[in-house]
Amino acid sequence: MLQKYTHDTRILLAIDCIIFGFDGEELKLLLIKRNFDPEKGKWSLMGGFLNETEDLEEGAKRVLNELTGLENVYMEQLQAFGEITRDPVERTVSVCFFALINIHAHDSELSRSMNGYWFNFKDKPDLIFDHNKMVNMALSQLRYKAALHPLGFELLPEKFTIPQLQKLYEAIYDMHLDRRNFSRKIISTGLLIDTGEKNENSATKKAMLYQLDAEKYKNNFNDFHNFISDFKW
Amino acid sequence: MLQKYTHDTRILLAIDCIIFGFDGEELKLLLIKRNFDPEKGKWSLMGGFLNETEDLEEGAKRVLNELTGLENVYMEQLQAFGEITRDPVERTVSVCFFALINIHAHDSELSRSMNGYWFNFKDKPDLIFDHNKMVNMALSQLRYKAALHPLGFELLPEKFTIPQLQKLYEAIYDMHLDRRNFSRKIISTGLLIDTGEKNENSATKKAMLYQLDAEKYKNNFNDFHNFISDFKW
DNA sequence: AATAAATTGTGTTACATTTACACAATTTAT
């Protein structure tokens, strides 16, 4: 058997998880009010230490699951954050993930029991440590990626209308999009299947409900698109 | 003073560094033949453990500098890699960076003394641990980013011709580009300054030498472009 | 039962960008 490394520093490894949601009008963020130290009483991302028995993705899924009860959620690693003094207690490097969830499908009693609260992204409170930086980078990354790949669907229910999808994109980019051009762009991806149903929650003309073509979505996820060609980066 | 965390796992933190270069014809990778354990005699990326006195970027810069002697190099974090058994010696999470360097400007004696050798990316040998995965992801990320931002310049000498820049892009994407359309696209960014000089190392018509408009480059780096619109992802 | 108000679906035209290709100019070797 191999010797262990002689390297002997104590640098802890944490996971932090940014959770995006969408309520039909605004891009939202699930944050927790800490009832534990350090920084008890302040707002932060959901996080935890990485266990020896799990890899990074498993750790991130665990952390997400502890707050939302969800599994099989879209998640990607943002990056590692390692400023020396980012955690005042002791040296901790955090690997940060962001998740896109259907806000109506999570276990809201569980998240409330963990002191979890949804905020409009625009109205998010000041966060502990370097969590503000993480969240801002995550929004940049979400914008970057959602402009080029069909990512937004992850934030919607299984069946959705094109106007709903447009409102989501308008929330992500905080800008107005042309209804007709947006619709044409989305339809032309070929990723949507007309369910034949209509959105009954409407006081005016009921929009058609679509769902993702799961096969095409999986196979063509990495294709390049140009969903938001006029966003000013 | 705050208590330390009670969390007590030993997970080591390493840095690995992918170093891209360009020799005028091919995209290159600087790898080391390990004369130390583990996996002595095999090929790997340059790496090292993170020290308690440095943050992640500082650690990556140190690792790069130990092999190349370079400072002030373009570098970005790829992501953290944390599979449980990625390092057979003991549990180690590695934060992976990639660097773009001017291949002619580094300390080649130093890198040779560290057992560093340049490979054509296409001919890279099998690497230890998960370094193959890191390198392939880094190429994807380089392609992604260089298609949208003016990144390629980092791999060229200070003064360069447009045909040289084109060869670089052709090497990165492993495809042929139309000379005339490429030239127009690059010129239209407004990032190039005509030095008035010509490339004397040419047996036929000598191409004009350009250099970056440092101010515009810095300010407009995050602007979106479409340098490689016809690459099939 | 007709009408107004809000929203959704589809079409059309002008403008900008990308693609494909032609030709003239420069440099060295023959």
Added chain:
DNA sequence: ATAAATTGTGTAAATGTAACACAATTTATT
């Protein structure tokens, strides 16, 4: 002088994007 290789600039067709018009659906109101 001529040929071969490469570089710089131009132009027309095809494609994609932006801006805008109008008809259809649904509920509430008259």
